Amino acid sequence: xxxxxxxxxxxxxxxxxxxxxxxxxxxxxxxxxxxxxxxxxxxxxxxxxxxxxxxxxxxxxxxxxxxxxxxxxxxxxxxxxxxxxxxxxxxxxxxxxxxxxxxxxxxxxxxxxxxxxxxxxxxxxxxxxxxxxxxxxxxxxxxxxxxxxxxxxxxxxxxxxxxxxxxxxxxxxxxxxxxxxxxxxxxxxxxxxxxxxxxxxxxxxxxxxxxxxxxxxxxxxxxxxxxxxxxxxxxxxxxxxxx
Amino acid sequence: xxxxxxxxxxxxxxxxxxxxxxxxxxxxxxxxxxxxxxxxxxxxxxxxxxxxxxxxxxxxxxxxxxxxxxxxxxxxxxxxxxxxxxxxxxxxxxxxxxxxxxxxxxxxxxxxxxxxxxxxxxxxxxxxxxxxxxxxxxxxxxxxxxxxxxxxxxxxxxxxxxxxxxxxxxxxxxxxxxxxxxxxxxxxxxxxxxxxxxxxxxxxxxxxxxxxxxxxxxxxxxxxxxxxxxxxxxxxxxxxxxxxxxxxxxxxxxxxxxxxxxxxxxxxxxxxxxxxxxxxxxxxxxxxxxxxxxxxxxxxxxxxxxxxxxxxxxxxxxxxxxxxxxxxxxxxxxxxxxxxxxxxxxxxxxxxxxxxxxx
Numbered sequence: 279x280x281x282x283x284x285x286x287x288x289x290x291x292x293x294x295x296x297x298x299x300x301x302x303x304x305x306x307x308x309x310x311x312x313x314x315x316x317x318x319x320x321x322x323x324x325x326x327x328x329x330x331x332x333x334x335x336x337x338x339x340x341x342x343x344x345x346x347x348x349x350x351x352x353x354x355x356x357x358x359x360x361x362x363x364x365x366x367x368x369x370x371x372x373x374x375x376x377x378x379x380x381x382x383x384x385x386x387x388x389x390x391x392x393x394x395x396x397x398x399x400x401x402x403x404x405x406x407x408x409x410x411x412x413x414x415x416x417x418x419x420x421x422x423x424x425x426x427x428x429x430x431x432x433x434x435x436x437x438x439x440x441x442x443x444x445x446x447x448x449x450x451x452x453x454x455x456x457x458x459x460x461x462x463x464x465x466x467x468x469x470x471x472x473x474x475x476x477x478x479x480x481x482x483x484x485x486x487x488x489x490x491x492x493x494x495x496x497x498x499x500x501x502x503x504x505x506x507x508x509x510x511x512x513x514x515x516x517x518x519x520x521x
Numbered sequence: 522x523x524x525x526x527x528x529x530x531x532x533x534x535x536x537x538x539x540x541x542x543x544x545x546x547x548x549x550x551x552x553x554x555x556x557x558x559x560x561x562x563x564x565x566x567x568x569x570x571x572x573x574x575x576x577x578x579x580x581x582x583x584x585x586x587x588x589x590x591x592x593x594x595x596x597x598x599x600x601x602x603x604x605x606x607x608x609x610x611x612x613x614x615x616x617x618x619x620x621x622x623x624x625x626x627x628x629x630x631x632x633x634x635x636x637x638x639x640x641x642x643x644x645x646x647x648x649x650x651x652x653x654x655x656x657x658x659x660x661x662x663x664x665x666x667x668x669x670x671x672x673x674x675x676x677x678x679x680x681x682x683x684x685x686x687x688x689x690x691x692x693x694x695x696x697x698x699x700x701x702x703x704x705x706x707x708x709x710x711x712x713x714x715x716x717x718x719x720x721x722x723x724x725x726x727x728x729x730x731x732x733x734x735x736x737x738x739x740x741x742x743x744x745x746x747x748x749x750x751x752x753x754x755x756x757x758x759x760x761x762x763x764x765x766x767x768x769x770x771x772x773x774x775x776x777x778x779x780x781x782x783x784x785x786x787x788x789x790x791x792x793x794x795x796x797x798x799x800x801x802x803x804x805x806x807x808x809x810x811x812x813x814x815x816x817x818x819x820x821x822x823x824x825x826x827x828x829x830x831x832x833x834x835x836x837x838x839x840x841x842x843x844x845x846x847x848x849x850x851x852x853x854x855x856x857x858x859x860x861x862x863x864x865x866x867x868x869x870x871x872x873x874x875x876x877x878x879x880x
Contacts, residue, residue: 373848378614390539391571398574401611410612418847436535437569468602469569 282341283308283440283472284329289338291321291328298324300496301338308439311466311473311486313504315518316493322476323367325493326442329474330364331355343439360388363433365443369425371417377428378404378413384435403431406461408454423450430458434465441465443475447482459485480519492518525552526559533565533572541572545579545590554587563594573606643762643843644836650763651770660760665768666775673734673769674776678783681729685784688721689713689791697800706800710810713792719819719878722785724871726777727830731863735838738769739859742842743852751843766839773831781827822878829874830867837863 282305289302298321306312314322327333328340331347340347345358371380381400385391391399404410407427417425426446433441447455459482465471477483490507492500492515500507500515508519525548530537548558560576576592583590595603620628654660697709742765745751754761789811796802841859845851
């Protein structure tokens with residue numbers, strides 16, 4: 279079997295005295311769509327923050343694309359993050375500039391592509407998320423769902439190898455949510471992207487997930503394929519999918 | 522140049538695109554009408570969205586110049602990617618027509634009128650509820666007058682005292698030096714007394730309050746507005762003006778006369794310190810000169826001014842807080858505008874009241 283593209287071993291992390299993640303060991307392989315599940319407060323977002331290097335674990339190892347994220351140097355981290363896209367829960371767009379500038383930021387900072395081609399790429403990315411018409415809009419002029427879609431366009435601006443998405447379809451209408459799910463499948467199929475998605479949306483999970491990681495009180499309760507998760511006899515997992 | 526061919530590398534992505542783009546552009550520049558350029562995809566195993574967008578763009582540009590640019594030997598995978606991310610998907614941005622200059626003028630005039638109207642309405646509302654809530658305390662947030670009085674009055678006291686003490690020192694020094702050649706240093710006391718009581722005490726206190734408390738009020742109400750807390754109050758049938766703003770009005774009206782009194786005293790004391798140490802004016806003589814110039818009229822002037830300034834600060838900061846739009850940046854803008862407009866209106870009011878009382 280190929281080497282995992284994302285791997286954690288005995289990962290523990292928390293805030294001050296509180297341990298949120300406890301001995302979490304996971305492997306995610308290239309071209310997979312992995313969905314991280316669990317009830318509120320189980321450590322999903324903390325896991326995501328540790329994986330993208332925004333939080334340091336108290337114990338254990340994290341490896342992304344062959345880089346040790348615990349002891350990574352800043353310049354190496356910045357280079358690595360060109361290959362990693364992150365969609366934050368609230369979008370995290372820069373509010374003082376139009377969404378087109380938001381999407382252009384990584385392209386301007388990390389490539390030598392001429393400006394007018396950057397504009398074309400930005401238009402394509404915004405069109406892919408259904409926001410081509412809102413090119414000149416400020417984030418404050420968009421609804422919550424539209425802001426999230428604009429943030430997704432920014433996260434995929436550089437066609438990263440890995441996309442981390444925190445609740446990408448939460449708060450979206452079913453039609454838009456479905457089109458975003460399809461976009462994620464397209465990104466996986468055409469770009470060979472690996473996706474790690476935190477979501478509670480059952481319809482989305484069923485549409486896109488290859489693999490499920492179920493967290494409970496900071497521990498991995500289940501890790502396996504979607505079909506296995508649907509058949510699981512673990513009460514928490516069974517309960518989650520039977521809602 | 523006739524027919525040219527460009528062999529693409531194995532990976533057409535964000536890293537290789539600038540080079541490919543420059544080479545194709547050079548080939549297009551060297552070509553003339555009816556020449557052909559073939560882009561050979563036979564070696565390509567991966568193409569990303571930047572690759573698709575760039576190659577489609579150079580193809581369109583070449584075709585517009587009458588040069589035929591074709592894509593050849595595409596593998597099924599690459600062809601599928603080209604279709605999936607084709608620029609045919611592009612939506613047109615919503616365009617805005619540039620308005621005529623008269624439309625600009627009209628729009629700005631209208632906006633200023635609306636702002637003025639809203640400001641006057643808010644002033645009327647605050648004044649009305651300021652009176653009504655005196656007799657109906659339930660309209661106000663419980664315990665808020667005390668909390669706001671502490672914030673606006675007590676916590677602002679040290680900085681207001683320090684600023685007025687320093688101004689008293691500077692003013693006394695400057696005036697005394699000018700008067701020394703005439704042997705009239707004793708009049709420093711009268712000038713400091715008069716200026717601090719009728720002018721500088723209320724004005725400096727109001728400017729400090731506009732910067733400190735006014736900005737905090739604008740930011741607090743603005744943040745509440747953004748997080749829909751104001752809407753939530755309205756949806757519960759609670760008017761935010763008596764509930765949120767009137768307690769702040771009471772608090773500032775209660776505390777500002779006391780702040781002005783302390784500020785004036787400390788300012789005069791600063792002047793007396795310089796009078797004693799630099800111009801050898803005895804504290805007792807200084808006090809007698811201040812009392813000699815002091816009339817009830819100046820005290821009333823200071824009181825009226827401080828009440829007007831307090832009302833301006835509350836109305837302006839609430840106005841900008843209630844009109845915050847957009848995001849956190851909007852709160853920052855509202856806070857800045859609140860401070861600038863409050864200080865401006867305080868100075869305008871000070872000038873008008875000065876003319877009214879002393880002409």
